[in-house]
Amino acid sequence: MTAASRSADRSLPVAGPARIRRAALRLILLDGRAFATMIALNALAAAAGLAGPWLLGRIIDEVRTGGGVAAVDRLALTILVFGLAQLLLARYAGYVGHRFGERTLARIREQFADRALALPASVVERAGTGDLMARGTTDVAAVGATLRDTGPEVLIAGVQALFILGAVFALDPLLGACGVLGLLGIWFAARWYLRRALTAYLAEGAANSALAEQLAATAAGARTIEALGLQQRRVDACQEAIDRCLETRNRTLFLRSVLFPAVDISYAIPVVGVLLIGGVLHDRGSMSLGAVVASALYLRQLSQPLDTVLQRMEQLQSSSASFARVEGLAPAVAAPSAASAAPEGDRIDVSGVRYAYEGGDDVLHGVDLTVRPGERLAVVGPSGAGKTTLGRLLAGMDPPRTGSVTVGGVPVAGLDPARLRRHVVLVTQEHHVFQGTVRDNLRIASARATDAELRAALVAVGAEWASELPDGLDTDLGHARHRPDGARAQQLALARVVLADPHTLVLDEATALLDPTTARRAERALAAVLEGRTVVAIAHRLQTAHDADRVAVMENGRLTELGTHDDLVAAGGAYAALWRSWHGEGPPSV
Secondary structure (H helix, E strand, C coil): CCHHHHHHHHHHCCCCHHHHHHHHHHHHHHCCHHHHHHHHHHHHHHHCCCCHHHHHHHHHHHHHCCHHHHHHHHHHHHHHHHHHHHHHHHHHHHHHHHHHHHHHHHHHHHHHHHHHHHHCCHHHHHCCCCHHCCCCCCCHHHHHHHHHHHHHCCCHHHHHHHHHHHHHHHCCCCHHHHHHHCCCHHHHHHHHHHHHHHHHHHHHHHHHHHHHHHHHHHHHHHHHHHHCCHHHHHHHHHHHHHHHHHHHHHHHHHHHHHHHHHHHHHHHHHHHHHHHHHHHHHHHCCCHHHHHHHHHHHHHHHHHHHHHHHCCCHHHHHHHHHHHHHHCCHCCCCCCCCCCCCCCCCEEEEEEEEEECCCCCEEEEEEEEEECCCEEEEEEECCCCCCHHHHHCCCCCCCEEEEEEEEEEHHHHHCHHHHHHHHEEEEECCCCCCCCEHHHHHHHCHHHHHHHHHHHHHHCCCHHHHCCCCCHHEEEECCHHHHCCHHHHHHHHHHHHHHHCCCCCEEEECCCCCHHHHHHHHHHHHHHCCCCCCEEEEECHHEEEEEEEHHEEECCCCEEEEHHHHHHHHCCCCCHHHHHHHHCCCCCCC
C-alpha cells in the first residue's frame, strides 16, 4: 500500500452525489419561500429583459414602413421602462438571493460545528486535524461564496438564457433551431469539462488538506524536530505535499484552458448562422428585417448569461467538491445505536482483548481484566507496554480487534457519546484552555453548575490559585497576563472532570505536568471527591500505584501482574523491580 493510499484511508469521508443532492434539497426546503421568491423575481427580470431586442426590431420595421417619430419615441420609451423594470427586479432578486445564501451558510456552519464536535476522537486522530480544519475553513468559505454570490448569479443567468432561447423560437422556429445547433460546441466543451472537473477539484481539496496537516504537525512539533535534527526530513515532507498541491492545481488549470477558448469560438457561430439564414428568409420575403435583427440581438445577448454560467462553472465545481467534503462529516459521526441495551451496573470487563493500530501489529495480546465498581486501579509498566492503548479501550475510544470490553455487560465502544460520557471519561496529559473566563472553561463540563460548585471543584484538584485571580471566576484566561501554564491548565481539566462526575474515570498520566506535591494532592482530592466511583489511573509515578486498591502491570502488551501494592512488592516480580528502581535501590528488571 502506497503512502497516498494509506493517507486516503485515514482521511475523513467525502459525500457522494446522492448525499449531496439530498443535502442541497434539504437546505432549499428549509428556506423554501425565499428560494421560490428568488426564482420568481429572476423570471420576471428575465422576461422584462426580452422586451428590448423585440422592441428594437419593431422600431426597424416601423422606420422601413414609413412610421413617424411619435411611434418610434413610444417604442423607445417602452424599452426604457422595461429596462428600468429589469434593473429593479434583478436588484431585488439579488437581495433576496444574498439573504437566502447567508441564512443557508449559517445553517451549514452550525451543522458542521455540531458534526465536528460529535466525531469520535479516534476518527479525528486518524484523519488529522489538518483535514478537519481545511474543511471547516477553506471548504465552508468556498460554499459560502457560492451561496452568497455565485449561486444567485448563475441562477439569474440560467433563467435569462432559457427565456432568450424561448424568444428566438417564438420569432421563428428555424432561427431558434439554428441558434441551438450553433451552441452545440459549448455543450460538448462543457460536458467534457464537467466529466473531469469534480474529480480534479476533490483531488485538489485533498492535497490542500494534506499540506495543512503537514504544516500543522511541523509547527506543533517544532522543538522536537529541532532537538532530533529532523529539519530536512520535515522540509522534504512539506515539499512533497506542496508538489502534490501544485500538480492538482495545474490539472484544474488545464481543464479551464480547454473550456474557455472553445466557448469563445462557439459564441460567434449561432449569431453568424442566424444572420445568414435570416438574410435568406428576408430576401425571399418570409421574414421581416426587424425579426432578423431581433433574433441576432437575442443570440448576441445570450452570450452574457452563458458567459456568467461558464465563467462561474469553475467555482461551482470547486464549491461542489467543497460541499462534498463538508457534508462528508455526516457518515463519520457515530450514530446512536438504538438496539444497544443500557448497561446494568458499573463493572468493566476486559476479555481476551487484542488490538492493533491501523497497518501495524498487535500491541495488546489477550488481555483479561475486571475493574470492580468503586475500586481504584493503577496501571503501570515501562514505556510502550500498552498502558495508554488499554486506557483508550476502557474509555470506548476504540473497539478491540478481537475480544470484548464491556461496562455493565454492554460493549463500551458501542455506547452513544452522551451515554458513554455518563459512564466513562478519559483524561490524558493533553489539555486545553478555551478562550473565555475561568467560569466559561469550567461550565463546559456542567452548564448548570453554581459558582460554589465551581470553586469546590477547583479546590478539589488543588487549584486554589484561581481564587487569587483579580476577577476570580470572571478572569479572562485568554489575556496574556492570566494565561495558565501547563500545570494550571491541567488542573482546570481535572476540575472539569470533577464537575462532569462520571462513574468511571480513566486517568492517562493526567497529573504528568504537576509537580510531585501538587500531583499527590490533586490525586488524593480526586479520590475523595470520586469515592464510590471507579478510577483507573495510568501512571508513571509509582506513588499513584501505592495509593491504589490494586495494581495492574503491563509488559509488551500483556497483563503480567495484578494485585495490591504490598502483594506485588512481596512477590518480587516486575512491579517490585520498578518500585525498587523508583526508590533508587537498583535498576529495574523490565
